[in-house]
Amino acid sequence: MTAAVYTEDMFKTTHDAANREAVRAVARADLNLVGIAMRAERKVIDKIVDGLKFHS
Secondary structure, eight states, X not given: OEEEEEEGGGGXXXXXXXXXXXXXXXXXXXXXXXXXXXXXXXXXXXHHHTTOOOOO
């Protein structure tokens, strides 16, 4: 599985290169993290998230 951060600034971009630049432009301690992205085969992701409780 490959994981990546998702920051609030990425909502303002329209493509992958701009997303990467949005993250690179901010110091690590100052990133406004709003989520994570995971990439793998569906069955792998299903095993990872099975049983997680989502916030409401």
